[in-house]
Amino acid sequence: MSADEAEATDETAGDDPVDADDSPSAEGDETPAADETPAADTGETPAAAGTTHTLDGDAILRLRDLDAGYGDLQILSDIDLDVADGEYVTIVGPNGAGKSTVMKTVFGLTTYMDGVVEFEGESIHGLAPEQIIREGIGFVPQNDNVFPGLSVRENLEMGAYILDSVPEDQIEEIYDRFPILRERKEQKAGTLSGGQRQMVAMGRALMLDPDLLLLDEPSAGLAPDLVADMFDRIDRINDSGTAVLMVEQNAKEALRRCDRGYVLVNGENRYTDRGEVLLGDEDVRKDFLGG
Numbered sequence: 595m596s597a598d599e600a601e602a603t604d605e606t607a608g609d610d611p612v613d614a615d616d617s618p619s620a621e622g623d624e625t626p627a628a629d630e631t632p633a634a635d636t637g638e639t640p641a642a643a644g645t646t647h648t649l650d651g652d653a654i655l656r657l658r659d660l661d662a663g664y665g666d667l668q669i670l671s672d673i674d675l676d677v678a679d680g681e682y683v684t685i686v687g688p689n690g691a692g693k694s695t696v697m698k699t700v701f702g703l704t705t706y707m708d709g710v711v712e713f714e715g716e717s718i719h720g721l722a723p724e725q726i727i728r729e730g731i732g733f734v735p736q737n738d739n740v741f742p743g744l745s746v747r748e749n750l751e752m753g754a755y756i757l758d759s760v761p762e763d764q765i766e767e768i769y770d771r772f773p774i775l776r777e778r779k780e781q782k783a784g785t786l787s788g789g790q791r792q793m794v795a796m797g798r799a800l801m802l803d804p805d806l807l808l809l810d811e812p813s814a815g816l817a818p819d820l821v822a823d824m825f826d827r828i829d830r831i832n833d834s835g836t837a838v839l840m841v842e843q844n845a846k847e848a849l850r851r852c853d854r855g856y857v858l859v860n861g862e863n864r865y866t867d868r869g870e871v872l873l874g875d876e877d878v879r880k881d882f883l884g885g
């Protein structure tokens with residue numbers, strides 16, 4: 595979707611530098627995508643990345659002043675984050691910044707401590723993952739995201755286990771989206787390649803046709819030549835109307851693709867802006883994108 599209605603206010607960033615992300619963000623440079631950011635292409639001085647983390651308009655996902663963690667251990671402090679209907683939002687930041695914890699908190703898998711977690715106008719904190727799925731959120735975790743002993747088709751069926759019967763038309767849609775899964779439908783998921791397993795995991799999360807898809811490092815573990823293909827598939831999922839909230843170590847490529855990005859540091863918001871603005875911001879590049 596267009597980022598026009600998802601505009602974050604530009605303000606001058608004035609935070610102290612932190613350690614550079616040692617994630618393999620350079621992988622993004624190996625993809626066929628443009629090497630330079632749009633801001634750099636213009637030859638104009640790039641806009642400074644914004645530090646306003648909320649949208650003016652409606653958002654389907656709305657986090658406000660969110661504190662969360664694991665047991666007594668607080669990881670997230672005062673997180674603000676929005677995803678508009680149909681928007682593609684990426685969270686980047688150093689290792690341990692709390693990116694996955696944000697996703698898991700939305701999906702009810704952490705200890706909620708304080709703040710707002712709203713989806714489509716309703717508070718969802720305190721709901722179990724099964725209820726959150728019913729609300730219209732799909733989640734693809736980074737690890738253990740398929741049932742290895744089940745076939746591809748059985749894995750997809752598991753994505754619709756809350757329904758009384760298997761939605762055959764939806765399974766066909768998933769096969770149309772990922773044709774290799776139709777070919778391998780009887781194969782045990784544990785015997786698939788990493789890229790194919792990731793397709794099964796995404797297919798399962800799409801079985802109930804969610805309004806919002808949470809993707810935790812979908813390119814992790816993929817060979818470099820498969821990374822661009824995975825990002826293309828995510829683009830197409832988003833183009834078909836599903837909002838995407840994605841955590842990615844492959845930060846440059848993720849920011850090139852998304853509408854807006856959030857930079858998290860130490861469990862707190864640092865920058866929020868359109869992906870191309872974050873890519874064009876000298877401090878963001880130096881501190882979080884490996885220069």
Ligand SMILES: Nc1ncnc2c1ncn2[C@@H]1O[C@H](COP(=O)(O)OP(=O)(O)OP(=O)(O)O)[C@@H](O)[C@H]1O
Pocket residue numbers: 664667669687688689690691692693694695696841843
């Ligand atoms: N189940 C857990 N129990 C206790 N602490 C946890 C748990 N999961 C994560 N943490 C801690 O929470 C902090 C944030 O972890 P999180 O995985 O959200 O970071 P991240 O930004 O996604 O990092 P990475 O880029 O390395 O995946 C880390 O200090 C981590 O050790």
